[in-house]
Amino acid sequence: MIPSWTEWKRYPKAARGENIEAPIGPGIYEVRYRSSGALFAFGAVDNLALALSVLQVAPKSLTSWFARREAAPPDLDYRTCATATKADAKTAAERMIGRRETYLSGAA
Known part of the structure; x- marks a missing residue:
């Protein structure tokens, strides 16, 4: 059986109580950036749900002398x-x- 991809889904935000x-x-x-389609993460894993749930998507907090702000x-x-x-x-x-590299090299 040939595996097939699911449809693209919006990555859930924990603050809104959404689930993977x-x-x-x-x-x-x-995983891709919604705005540009650029690749964010890719992997072959034992447990898809677990791998997506522990993916580091939250940016590091920015701190300064005057204020502490969290980036979106x-x-x-x-x-x-x-x-x-x-x-x-x-x-x-x-x-x-391999297919992606071939395509990007112009051979396809």
Whole structure:
């Protein structure tokens, strides 16, 4: 069976009580900036839900002598691709990376 990607979903914000919708199993995840579509994170993991939940998306706080302000977290989208095993996820991720490199080099 060929794994397929889910639709892009808005990355949840904990302050609003939103939740991640992802399988509790092996697969690949991709996170991108909503505004530009640039890649934020990508990986092949044992547990998609856990990997997305611990992803560091909150920026570090900015402190100064006069005030302490928290910067807003980036606006992100995510999608997942479930696989049967982590080995299958790694293989699929390597193929995707190879295809992306070929495309960006102009050979495609």
